[in-house]
Structure formats: C-alpha cells, structure tokens
Amino acid sequence: MWVDFVPVVFALVGSCVAVFTDLRERIIPNRLTYPLIVVGIGFHLVVGFYRGEFVLAFFGVFGAGLAFSLGYFMYLTGGWAGGDVKLFTAFGALLPAYESPHVVSPLVAYPLFPITILINSVLAAIPVLLIYVLVSRLKGFGIFYxxxxxxxxxxxxxxxxxxxxxxxxxxRYDAGPLGFLSRKLSAPDWDEKLTDPDRAAGVTDENIEKLKQLVDEGKLEDRIKTKKGMPFGPALAAGLFIGVFYGSLYWKFMLFLI
Incomplete structure (x- = not known):
C-alpha cells in the first residue's frame, strides 16, 4: 500500500536536509531529527493498531532504541557527534524494517534495518575517511581532536x-586513546565536573560561562581539548539511500563469497 512508503519519503527527504546542514553549518539540527523520530514512532503505532498488528505497532520504538544504542556507542568512540546519533535514531524510528529491491537481508522481517544502514554508511565512508586521515596527517592536524x-x-x-x-x-583529566573506557574505570574523584565528554549535547552556555570565569580569575588556562566532529551525516544518508534502493552491502559481499 502507498501508505507504507510514507516513512521512506520522510527518511530520504530528511537525510537530504541533514546532509545540507551538516556540510554547510557542521550541525544536524534538533528541529529536524526530533520530529522525524516522533513521526517514525507515531506512524508505526497508528498503522500497527489500525491493522491489528500489535507487534508492528512497536517496530518504531524498537528501531529507534536499536539505532540510538548503536549510535551512542559510535558517539562514545569519538567518531560521531550528537546530531549523527539523533539522525540515525530517526532513521531507525522511520525504517525499523525494510525490504530492499535487490540485495535483501535474511533478517528483513525483523526491525533490524538500522544495522543495514549503519554497515552501508561505514563502508561508504571508508574511502572518504582514508583521504581525510591522509590529508590531516600531511597538514599536521589532529584526526579526531x-x-x-x-x-x-x-x-x-x-x-x-x-x-x-x-x-x-x-x-584536567584526559582519558587518552581508550576514551570512554578509561573515564569509567580510572577517572579521578571530583567535587564538580565542569565538562563531560560523554554528554551527547556538548557543553552548555552555563558550562562555558563558568569556564570563562575561571580563565578570567587565572585559575584555568585558556585552552580545551575538543572532539573534532567529522560531518558523518552524508555517510549516513548514503547508507540509507543504498539500503533503500539497493540493499545490504554486507549481504552482497557474503553472497559474492558464497
């Protein structure tokens, strides 16, 4: 039925908008991702209950949860920014399950399509990432920070x-290359934490004002190590488009080996 293509259209159009804002402003706005998440969850609830398919009704919730869990892990590794996580969560809510026209995963009946999007995205990003790393090294810049x-x-x-x-x-405490793991296992005690690398939304205006005040008082050096956000929105969009119009690159590779 035509109604089944509604979340596909929302996901594809939303991904195009995300690519534009990510490349132009280096941000994927909440006013884009949050409504997409609501539409995805709401669509499956309404359609599922209307058709009497109560498992389908909660596909959007499950897809969003799965996508957020995978995205948050990517965020903790330092590869994604908060906007990437929320965009991926929106894709999971809109398209928790999807049958591609060409290469179809055997898990297509389950709400696991976000995994296909993620794998497609990573594979699509590898050439760009390699070029980025090479150029950064040649210019003497940090890759992720x-x-x-x-x-x-x-x-x-x-x-x-x-x-x-x-x-x-x-x-100051820098967790080093182990990042999130070091912060959880060996971070020092504190009375107040002024910056938090594990907060997906980043620093707040309140944090910034407090840090600036400490700099003005001479208690803190005017520098801070930050995560260098790569615009991963285009790779996510590529993974989505590949998944929708072609299918799973992973299963294509597996079928090739067989």
Missing part, C-alpha cells in the same frame, strides 16, 4: 577532556 581557546567555545561543542574541581582546585 583539536585544541580550542575556552573563550572561543560555543554551545554544543563536545569536549574531549574532563575539567573538574576538587578541593577548590581546578584539574
């Missing part, structure tokens, strides 16, 4: 180190 002045911080930027207060002293 950069150092900014605290006075230049903007809301939403994701810190790569913890700045905290302990016994009225301001300290």
């Amino acid at each position: 950069e150092t900014k002045k605290i006075s230049e911080l903007e809301e939403g930027i994701i810190p790569a180190e913890i700045i905290y207060q302990k016994n009225e002293e301001i300290e």
Whole structure:
C-alpha cells in the first residue's frame, strides 16, 4: 500500500536536509531529527493498531532504541557527534524494517534495518575517511581532536577532556586513546565536573560561562581539548539511500563469497 512508503519519503527527504546542514553549518539540527523520530514512532503505532498488528505497532520504538544504542556507542568512540546519533535514531524510528529491491537481508522481517544502514554508511565512508586521515596527517592536524581557546567555545561543542574541581582546585583529566573506557574505570574523584565528554549535547552556555570565569580569575588556562566532529551525516544518508534502493552491502559481499 502507498501508505507504507510514507516513512521512506520522510527518511530520504530528511537525510537530504541533514546532509545540507551538516556540510554547510557542521550541525544536524534538533528541529529536524526530533520530529522525524516522533513521526517514525507515531506512524508505526497508528498503522500497527489500525491493522491489528500489535507487534508492528512497536517496530518504531524498537528501531529507534536499536539505532540510538548503536549510535551512542559510535558517539562514545569519538567518531560521531550528537546530531549523527539523533539522525540515525530517526532513521531507525522511520525504517525499523525494510525490504530492499535487490540485495535483501535474511533478517528483513525483523526491525533490524538500522544495522543495514549503519554497515552501508561505514563502508561508504571508508574511502572518504582514508583521504581525510591522509590529508590531516600531511597538514599536521589532529584526526579526531583539536585544541580550542575556552573563550572561543560555543554551545554544543563536545569536549574531549574532563575539567573538574576538587578541593577548590581546578584539574584536567584526559582519558587518552581508550576514551570512554578509561573515564569509567580510572577517572579521578571530583567535587564538580565542569565538562563531560560523554554528554551527547556538548557543553552548555552555563558550562562555558563558568569556564570563562575561571580563565578570567587565572585559575584555568585558556585552552580545551575538543572532539573534532567529522560531518558523518552524508555517510549516513548514503547508507540509507543504498539500503533503500539497493540493499545490504554486507549481504552482497557474503553472497559474492558464497
């Protein structure tokens, strides 16, 4: 039925808008992703209950949850920004399950299509990532991190180190290459944490004002290590388009081997 293509249209159009904003402004806005998530969950609830298919009714919820879990893991590794996670969650809510016209995964009847989108996205991004790494190395830039002045911080930027207060002293903690794992296993104690690398929304205006005040008081050096966000929105969009119009690159590869 034509109604089944409604979430497909929303996902494809939304991905195009996300690519535009990600490349132009280096951000995927909440005013795009949140409505897409609501539409995806709401669509499956309405259609599922209307058709009496109560499992289908909760496909949107499951797809969004699966996509968010996978996306948040990618975020913790430092590869994704918060907007990428929310865009991927929107794709999961809209298209938890989808039967592609060419290469179809054997799990097509289950709400696991976000996995296909993610794998397609990663494979599509590999050539671009390799070029990016090479150019960054040749120019002497960091690949995933950069150092900014605290006075230049903007809301939403994701810190790569913890700045905290302990016994009225301001300290820094950089988890190093192990990132999230080190922060959970060996992070120091603090009275107040001023920056949090694991907060998907990044620093708040309140955080920034407090950090700037500490800089003005001479208690904190005017620098902060931040995550260098790569625009992964185009790769996610590519993974979506490949999945919708072609299918799973992973299963194509597996069929080739067989």
